[in-house]
Amino acid sequence: MKNKGLKIVTIGGGSSYTPEIIEGFINRYKELPVRELWLVDIEEGRHKLETVGGLAKRMVKKAGLDCEVILTMDRKKALKGADFVTTQFRVGLLAARIRDEKIPLKYGCIGQETTGAGGFAKAQRTIPVILDICKDMEELCPDAWLINFTNPSGIITEAVLKHTNIKCIGLCNVPILMQMAAAKALDVSKDEVFVHFVGLNHLVWGRNIYYNGKDVTAKVVDALIDDLEYGVKNIPDNEWLKEQLKDLNMLPCPYHRYFYHTDEMLDEEKKAAETEGTRGEVVKKVEEELFELYENPNLNIKPKQLELRGGQYYSDAACSLINAIYNDQRIVMPVNTRNNGAITDLPNDVVIETSCLITKHGAMPLNVGMVEAKIRGLLQVVKAYEELTIKAAITGDYNTAVQALIMNPLVTSSKVAKKILDDIIKENIEYLPQFKTYYKENLKN
Structure with a gap:
């Protein structure tokens, strides 16, 4: 691998995030010699692939790198002999995301693309596709690493690790944003702060925060109580309950608002759906504006406006992770990987999101042990939901x-669950081969 340079394949190459991953590879080129970067998409995404691919080529040319950017609809051709594969695709495109948000809202439940019933729907569409990709990888690049940031990242990563032979690590930008918030609270740089992350994708806590050899978790939590600006683009920023945070003494992730403030978040979503539209509808407009920028033949850098899209830092984290594996850097990063006993309250074979030592052998989670009762219950319930979600996607069993x-x-009752599921199947059937018989x-x- 080190002699010939790297072949990296990005599936979902027409994504609006692609310029960020290109920038990440450019910035690390001296230590991460990418010789071939294949951007892969499907026919429906051809225009986006050609648009963002053109920008990618201009960015690489401006940087003066010996790296070929190749655009293709032929996934198998791209995967042959790959060293790393990154996945950032959306089955059903943004139209499916908007459905995922609207169906639960119809029944008085949170409508969100990665958590709750919307996340379930997305997982059902995505798991058959990721397993198909892995089948190709097992044939064409069996030694390659799969770096997944297709959402819901933890569920998708677990499906791969349980049902294929592919080496896979999942990524999310939320821990990065949490670390940045902790650093802001302490008025220091991000790299001076160490956060021990514990939990699941979009349900992760900063259990211990360290600065200068001291545990400063309480200080960061106090800053959050004192109205530290803290959130992500796609989640309304309402206040945390001070008494709860004091007792928690951990840094919650922005997605905890859906579980801790369900009524308020549901009200926010209903109001938004009736005015500016669901988050998916807003993102659709942002993407249209981004691709207008990307079409400019004089643009040869990642535009600042990409930060408005939400989900920033995903791609840069992927580049850091690939770099750490390739160069055996032995650094600590928060990633999604197999539990392997790190959290003793969860099964060994499930995927967790936690701080891991990254080596050429992959991700080795730092020991956690048992977690406190104040987070254990929610953690175990959501993990059980994830396990059943994967089983349903694999088997197509309606009862599961x-x-x-x-x-x-985030689903209010069994009867509501059945109504939501029926709507999900009816409105997504072209993407749900496992449920066609039902x-x-x-x-x-």
Whole structure:
């Protein structure tokens, strides 16, 4: 690998995030010699791939790198002999995301693309596709690492690790934003702060925060109570309950608002859906503006406006992770990987999001042990939901699917779960091969 340079494949290459991953590889080129970067997409995404691919080529040319950017719809051709594969695709495109947000809202439940019933729907569409990609990888690049930031990242990563032979690590930008918030609270740089992250993707806590050899968790939590600006683009920024944070004495992630402030978040979503639109509808407009920028033949850098898209730092984290594996850097990063006993309250074979030592062998989670009761219950319930969600996606068993939704804390009742599931299947059937028999026999008419 080190002699010939690297072949990296990005599936979902027409994503608006692609300029960030290109910038990440450019910035690390001396230590991460990418010779071939293949951007792969599907026919429906051809225009976006050609647009963002043109920008990628201009960025590489401006940097003066010996790196070829190749655009293709032929996934198998791209994967042959790859060293690393990154995944950033959205099955059903933004139209499916908007459905994921609207269906639960119809029944008085949180409508969000990665958590709750919306996240379930996205997982059902995505798992068959990621397993198909992994089947190709097992044939064409069996030694390659799969770096996944297709959401829901933890669920997708667990499906890969449980049902394929591919080496896979999942990524999320939320821990990066949390570390930045902790650093802001302490008025120091991000790299001076160490956060021990514990939990699941979009349900992760900063359990211990260290600066200058001292545990400063309480100080960061106090700053959050005192109205530290803290959130992500796609989540309304309402206030945390001070008494709860004091007792928690951990840094919650922005997605905890859906579980801790469910009523308020639901009200926010309903109001938004009736005015500016769901987050997916807003993102659609932002993407249209971004691609207008990308089409400018004189643009040869990542535009600042990409930060408005939300999800920034995903791609840069992927570059850092690839660099750490390739160069055996032995650094600590928060990633999604197999538990392997790190959190003793969860099964060994499930995927968790936690701080890990990154070596050429992959991610080795730092020991956590048992977690406190104040986070254990929610952690275990959401993990059980995730396990059932993966089982439903693999088997296409309707009863398992409805059980998964009932298990999810953001779905209000079993009858509501069934109504949501039926709508998900009816409105996504072209992307749900596992449920086609059930659909024909029970829902088609």
